[in-house]
Amino acid sequence: MNENWKNHPKLKQIDPKKLEIMEFLIHQCQGKSLEMILPDLMAASSRLSEQGLSFTNTETSIILDALKEGMSSEEQQRIDTLRGLIL
Numbered sequence: 001m002n003e004n005w006k007n008h009p010k011l012k013q014i015d016p017k018k019l020e021i022m023e024f025l026i027h028q029c030q031g032k033s034l035e036m037i038l039p040d041l042m043a044a045s046s047r048l049s050e051q052g053l054s055f056t057n058t059e060t061s062i063i064l065d066a067l068k069e070g071m072s073s074e075e076q077q078r079i080d081t082l083r084g085l086i087l
Contacts, residue, residue, distance in 0.1 A: 005066040026066045057087045
């Protein structure tokens with residue numbers, strides 16, 4: 001799996017808890033279909049919320065871009081549609 005997403009400049013000052021959840025989420029969801037990813041995204045958001053944190057739009061976008069790697073073009077389009085709904 002490509003881990004270039006970790007080099008995004010916006011992640012330099014990220015809360016370590018958020019980064020840990022991002023890493024777990026991306027590893028857990030890699031290669032899954034959108035239907036399988038959605039519950040995991042919601043669970044990660046809930047875990048962050050319990051800690052008084054939330055993903056920014058940029059962080060969510062980074063997660064979605066990382067998850068798109070290796071997906072079919074159809075699945076990538078579905079991710080982009082989802083991005084439009086949640087960001």
